[in-house]
Amino acid sequence: MATMKTTRDVKGVGLAIPRPDGPEKVTGQVQYVADLKPRGLLHAKLFRSPHAHARVVSIDTTRARALPGVRAVLTAADIPELKRKAPTRAHAVLAIDRVVFVGQPIAAVAADELAIAEEALDLIEVRYEVLRAAVDPLESMKPGAPPVADAGTEADTSEALAHGSVAGVATEAKPSKAVNISQQAKLQRGDVAKGFAESDVVIEKTYRVPMVHQGYLEPHAVLAQWDTNGLLTLWVSTQGSFNTRSEVADVLELPENRIKVIPMECGGGFGGKIRALCEPITAILARATGRPVRYVMTRREELEAGNPAPQVIIRLKTGVKRDGTLMALEAESVIESGAFSGAVLTVSGVFLASLYLWPAFEVRGFEVLTHKPSIAAYRAPVAPHTIFALDSHMEQIARVLGVDPVEFRLRHLQREGSPMANNQPWLNNGGVEVLTRIAEHPFWKQRAEWKASGDARRLRGTGLALGGWLGGLQPTGATVRLNPDGSLSVLTGQVDIAGTNIALAQIAASAYGIDVDKVRITTGDTDVAPVTGLSAGSKTVYTVGVAVMEAAKDARNQTLEIAAKEMEASIHDLEIENERVVVRGLPDRGVTLAQIGKKGNLYMSKVPPVLGVSHPAFSQQAPAFAAELARIEVDPETGDVTLHGFVVVQDVGKAINPLGVEGQMQGGAVQSLGMALTEALTYDDAGRLTNPSLLDYRKLTAADLPNIETIIVEKPSPAGPFGARGVGEPPIVPAPAAIANAVHDATGVRLTELPLTPERIALAIAAQPAARRPAS
């Protein structure tokens, strides 16, 4: 889309503006769901399964019901809407007769006080027949593994759709005996066997990335209230209020227009707050008690029974010629989806097979169910996992061949028009640009000096990696109104979790021709806002930005039309300048925006109010790439990794708000450095989480992190607003591979399982042949 022309530059797109909601957040003024205290409020708690897999033999809630202050104790038997074959986690409101993961809700309590609700949980007696659990995905894939889903349950592919994943990938019929393989796909081109036969260097490794938690600060929280007409209102911490409405309506079998979802301030989501999790049960408790009911998950519940990112195991085999020609790639991605289907299967395959151009490939993807909590998206779902495997592998090939690792990647990297694995062409993207740019960074140019500056107790190394995201799409809408004082009001239904509202206001300002401080943007609830998609998949600014831009242009045109009539001038001669519509070249002849706004609002006025509307759908994604570079030091005895510097270079198309963009780049880097170094949800053989607190589930803290340098590259996208691309996902993708490459550079040890903990690093160094081990 062409950029708007205005006669002077308004304060809008491109300006670095701090988030206006920052001060109220850091001073604790913001109201979250947990802060709401309506009259008659009840507090909910869930009785959760201690077993990963068990038959529920009996539930006795008599004593819990008798506790003073308890207003309701519900089990599945009390909820007629529940279906046995729950296709999604949201539908599995309470376990019917079998539990399939530790932490699965079995009963729900609403009480006057939280402490009473907790006490009531102790009075609920459940008897179980413990069954064999499938905990390891590779074991779970095998015939004979204990089945997770009830027979006949459908695979859930809505997450893949939500993330604008990949068209044209064939799904395969699954082998009938492997009961826990819930989805399967295959991408294939050329003769792989021949490719390997003609290769000089064949490398095969298996890469493993464990389940990790998205780590949003605010846990899942919901407040539900029914009115006397049977209308349900939900105050929710969600990434998509319309999606929440649809899922709750589906579970409760209610018409969607009888549910109002009010998206509250969302303290982070990163993919973890897309699907309904505790909204249905909270609504059911509110219905059963006739009172407003609030449920807020504890941190322990979040870690134990949230919806984390999947474990991904990728076996990768490549063959190349001695001259660096790529010959063949074969891969198998196993994505562990936990107790319910819903993984994004195809992103992994497309990156593996076609980020670099392999003439022959065969890539299989499996979604496997286990007796663990079901998974959800986490910022670029499965892309960091895939790039960890692929980029680690590219680095190893380059080292074996003795060629420059950046040149090797650049030589084989896709370009616009190259065929993707699904035979669609790669769209315009900045992959080459970001990789070229990062190789110019002093950390990379001086990597030999850095390595040489270390000693036996401080091994130094440098590593980089390239990754990205294919881009997401979803229909959306926005309205732009001109107020009687000449200011603009923009309305969308988009939840602002990443500072997108200020960016959208900047877009409205530039498209209309007014300074951004005259624009106010509101996120409306599902009763008043235009239908809007998820805040996910790096598509908020990319799609909603277009809606806002088009609605602002529409409002601008209406404004000019009204002014043209007023001034008896041709609309083509008019311009908006300094909050006035003027005739180009005749700045004295004009009418103010306030005058036009007032006319649209006056009693007996014949002038229509200005209301710009846009509700677009989209067809063209904008792939976005980031390259990341780490300068590190390793203590070979303890395995401690010290990050001395970290650089993110990212193609953002156009930085609508450079401050917001840099925040995304740094935040993504921080999250993926945690994945790289310390984070893992760890389970024992019985499927119980062994680290259910933030003390042992280790997100990195500020003390662990270096300065994160951000370098913005702007290669405009053809369809994004002002050329913007999505910025949220790309920066979380390359870091794990970059760190693994840096650890290898420093120590000579190639680790293929995340996180790269001190233990793994130190024990791997100790296990090296003495000749290669650094002296200490």
Place this chain on the structure above:
Amino acid sequence: MRRFQLALPRNIDECVKFLAERGPETKVIAGGTDLLPQMKNGLLKPAAVVDLSGVADLRTLRRQDGSGLRVGASVTAREIERDAYVRSAYPALAESGALVGSVQIRNLATVGGNLCNAAPSADMAPPLLALEAEAVVAGPRGRRRVSLSDFFTGVRRTVLAPDELLVELIVPALGPRSGGQYLRHTPRRELDIAVVGVASQITMSDGVCAKARIALAAVAPTPIRATAAEQALEGRPLTAEQIGRAATLAVEAARPISDQRGSADFRRHLVAVLTRRTLTTALERAAR
């Protein structure tokens, strides 16, 4: 968290009296940084909680001329970390205080809580063990003194009876040419629990080691001393070779388990590394 009764005693006697009356179902709270998470997780459900924050006698940290240091049970990790005398005379203790949690946690976390919680990984235990501290305990039958090496009886278990209170720790004075260090390993730089912690404390005399004390955290059900390693050093010059031998003996003293924080193999590996490093630094410090 479950509902409970809260007692706010103003002195040690009131405290002991309340404990004697309500005994087993009561928990003492100092900083609450161990107790409250355990109560929130439902691990502990005390009917009554005795808050020590009003008991001023427990908060004193004072140097005793010629006879060492008295550390009140409610002295915080932050106070230990920042006290100039502790830093210069007992650097290992100051280092352990500085490692606990984060600044926010250290402003609440107390020495008494760290010891009475009796986690195998308690950071302030190894330096106090290596410094041969004594615990002063108050109960309905008066006061008694317990050597810290007899204080811990198991994971989260101590010699304290339910009606007893830890009052203070008495840390003996150190001779000239003494030095010590505490090091721990954690995957994160802060806000983490020791995978292994090692405190070494030595006194040199005429070029040989007159006294060595080595204490280990997170490698046994309680914090422990590595006595064989200590004995191997005493009466000998602390050469790299001797230090290496002591490190090997310290590994033999360790009885680690594998858990979510580290495998037994890695813990043994770390005991050797950290024992060697702390002894080397202790020797440097003794020379100052």
